[in-house]
Amino acid sequence: MLAGEAFERAEPHLASGISRLLLSQWDQAQEDRERLRDNRYAIERMLRPRRTRHACSELDIHLATVDGDGWDCGYRNLQMLLSALVKGLVQTTHNATYSASGQGPPATPWRTGQVPNVLAIQEALEIAWSCGFDEMDRSHFYEPLRGSRQWIGTSDAAALLRYWGIDVRLVDSDPQFQSERESRHQSLMRWALQYYVRRCARAGGCIVCRQSGRSTARASDGDVSNARAVHAGSKRNDWIPPLFFQYAGHSVTVIGVEIDLRRNESCLLLIDPSQGVSCGRPRIRAWTLQDLQAVQYQVLYIHECVFLDERTPMKQRQKLSSLRLV
Template sequence: MSTCPVCDQVIHADDAAFAHHVNAHFDEAPLDLSGSDAGGPSAATLVAHNDNQFLGHEPAKADTACFVCGTDLSGLSELAANAHVSDCLDGGAGGAPEPDFGEEDDEDLYNSSQDEAVQHARKDRTADGAWDGAAFAARGGGTDKAGKGDKWWDPVRGSLGAGAVPPNFSPGLIPVLQSLLQRSAESGNTRSAVLAKNGVHIRGSWGFDGTWGCGYRNGLMAIATTWATYGPVFQGDPGVRAIQTWIEDAWRSGFDVAGKEQLKGKLVGTRKWIGTTDLYAMFSALGISCTLYDFPKPSDRRTDEPTYKILERWTRTYFDSDASQTGSTDDAFHELMRPAVRVGTKLPFILQHAGHSRTVVGYELTGKDFNLLIYDPAKTVPKDVREAGIGSLRLARDSPAASNGASPASPQPRGDVREGVAAADLSDSDEVTAGGWVRRKAKKDKGDKNDPLLSSLNVFRVNLGRWKAHTQYQVLAFDGRPLLGPRGRVARKVVDSVVVEA
């Protein structure tokens, strides 16, 4: 960590982020560290943030304490701490046993050796007075050693060789989940499921951001998911500190005045929590089209229906509303022809509630239950599932379509998982009734219930009924449209949202 030579604030950041903070003091429109702006924030902005304060900016908490129940987790391994927090968030009593996902390293990712270079700070400037991060680094000042905890990996062209994918990245999981869900359907457990078209799980690192980084990690998942479309927008490698820099840049451009005020105008190098509103401002300032959806508590809307039921209905509509769901003249026939498990065309969305956020990549119906399928940055993907995901991505890249420059199709997993027009073809699991209708054959074999790989689905499943005690949610969704023009960006400077009441 380093102390800013201008304002004497301690900055927990790498050289680039530290330089960004110092340079802000010398810019024409300097970063207002007091958090106030001329004229103050607009009334509309303050109302929007006051309504969503429970979703956005949580106070800083002890790095070794569970932010749900307050239990001291300093004596636990990263996996055990993640399991405890996840259990608390899912309605459990906490203290879940450590999952056997393979050995993980616990590492303190901070390095305080920058302190030795602070005495030279005022000399490390260019001729025009700007901060020279290269000169600072040349003095051997060290870095914010995020290492594997904050290392970026290119999800489109990054190497898939042994050890090339950082341990907290799990790409290529959608085809694997598709296959596992199909096997679950064949076992009679899954009635139907729909998955997003893409998604990369990125876990937080307990030694670096394990107690405060969920918002950043979900932001990174959104970046990774849309990297093929928006990659050139991000200058430099995305990471926790990079997101802090981009949010501060958005503030300085006039985005989210209320958010800037709540976070005191300073984010780079801190361990402050961020929410979906902060990510909305960042993505909007970068020109990436996204929408905030608010699910208010019953007292703030016209109906007293449980909020989680409204979220369930909205989620089903979101993932079902794509081209492969429309165009049928006979809804009953279309329903019968539809495969039990399919990959749709929608992008994952970020769901936030009670101070924690996760990335939703689909939903599953099992009997009477509704499960969200999520990538939780507080959870580790099982080793076998992660390896299968990397293998599926390798297969997709090696396909003829990929070598010809076209977008490769997802590798066809086990079972009769089909998409688009292929869904109209009969498979071994379909049968034609005496009346000429096509239906899925009854499955009586329950053997897969004991399949270790299939049981890994529980890492991604969240029964929404367990969240019935939560009364408010917020969603940040992406539509994959072309970059916003200047007018589109200006229109989003004041954070606004779509209220979902029914």
């Protein structure tokens, strides 16, 4: 047989073998690419943080008296809120403008730079009542408040803060007014989460985000030389106040939220004034949705404008707005 004839007969088999070889190499390359992509995704999942946190601005911890029965928890939560207010707003445009206006009591914490004690809070609250702030709740106290061990709640704290010129609001969570499709107090958990995420974004990052390098860009505050010309009702976005949580017989301060990115779950980070300290540090508790076992919750928060407009009529200042979650 001639060599040319042998080659012609072997050519189809040779071409088929080469095709199979090329296809197998192509399949192997595809498998290698898919394996590499899977490994890259696995590494990204490993490097991705499992949890992220958003927290309020700096505050002082005020705990309940050791020999008490928890009657002063409302005062302690209010003191923590006021300490954050003092630290965040002293020497700011709000403080300068509001003080220059000549309105408001001279002993307000952001003017003195000090958080009032329980006795001073009781005295100031009685003055606020006498000025027409929350007169309805005043009738619930069976004796003069000053010097007593009667507890206060979010509505009493709101009356005092609005008397001092702070724009505070209330949020009510009652399951009987909520949709049957949602779990108990799920709307409250979602609202608290959105509160911290939104305030953190507008502040360009909370203290936790800034420490971890997750701060985001925010709008410039403008020329510092014109700070005193800023209206008292303008926004101060770089300060994140805590939340005052109240339920039947007790109250706590929510200082932040924690989000589990993998499970898509969240929890509230809070300080309970009655829990004391552990190893010299305040105990920070984490509440998931399952921990919200009370029938009703009421939340006090400071609006982004912080101060009420000095032109707001007194009747409107005395009126407290409340948001009912549905």
